[in-house]
Amino acid sequence: MKRKRNKAELALYKAQINPHFLFNTLNALYGLVLTKSDKTESAFIKFSNILKYMYAQTTSDLISISNEVEYIRQYVDYIFAFKQAYESGIETEMDDEQIQIPPMILITFVENSFKYGVSSDTDCTIFIRIIVKEGQLIFETENMIMKENHQNPHAIGIDNCRKRLELLYPNRFVLLTKEENGYFKTYLNIQLR
Numbered sequence: 001m002k003r004k005r006n007k008a009e010l011a012l013y014k015a016q017i018n019p020h021f022l023f024n025t026l027n028a029l030y031g032l033v034l035t036k037s038d039k040t041e042s043a044f045i046k047f048s049n050i051l052k053y054m055y056a057q058t059t060s061d062l063i064s065i066s067n068e069v070e071y072i073r074q075y076v077d078y079i080f081a082f083k084q085a086y087e088s089g090i091e092t093e094m095d096d097e098q099i100q101i102p103p104m105i106l107i108t109f110v111e112n113s114f115k116y117g118v119s120s121d122t123d124c125t126i127f128i129r130i131i132v133k134e135g136q137l138i139f140e141t142e143n144m145i146m147k148e149n150h151q152n153p154h155a156i157g158i159d160n161c162r163k164r165l166e167l168l169y170p171n172r173f174v175l176l177t178k179e180e181n182g183y184f185k186t187y188l189n190i191q192l193r
Contacts, residue, residue, distance in 0.1 A: 025047060046078040092131070110128060116143065124144045136191055138188070158177065176188075
């Protein structure tokens with residue numbers, strides 16, 4: 001009974017990711033269409049690739065870390081279509097590119113980095129690090145704080161991810177978030193094996 005309840009709860013948290021992303025993305029695409037931007041066609045193609053991933057991979061309970069990293073890269077490239085005044089770096093180091101993780105477990109943190117760490121008129125930096133070593137996943141993000149989340153200081157997306165992690169990896173993960181010297185930092189460590 002507990003296993004069925006946990007599976008239903010996981011499905012609920014996973015289902016909440018897609019509408020949030022789609023709403024934000026469609027608003028951004030709408031803005032490109034209205035301004036008749038020359039980036040519109042490229043943005044739609046990238047959006048299409050992201051949707052393919054979301055619907056092909058997220059039906060699985062687990063996927064390879066390499067697939068998840070590719071999705072994050074596509075997402076970052078997609079955001080580049082809308083923003084110009086920022087620099088983003090993705091650093092990866094993996095001793096096992098086929099190790100399995102739940103799909104879209106990392107994207108919420110990446111989305112938050114761009115949502116609160118990008119400004120249209122100020123240069124900003126976003127950094128993402130993904131390390132897989134000896135069955136352990138280390139994921140870090142760091143972004144300048146360009147916007148404060150006054151409406152909801154306890155982000156729903158991060159709380160949602162924390163609940164998913166508690167169900168999937170009880171007592172096998174550490175998730176820390178902090179603000180420090182004008183930067184927001186996320187640190188996630190999961191013992192995958």
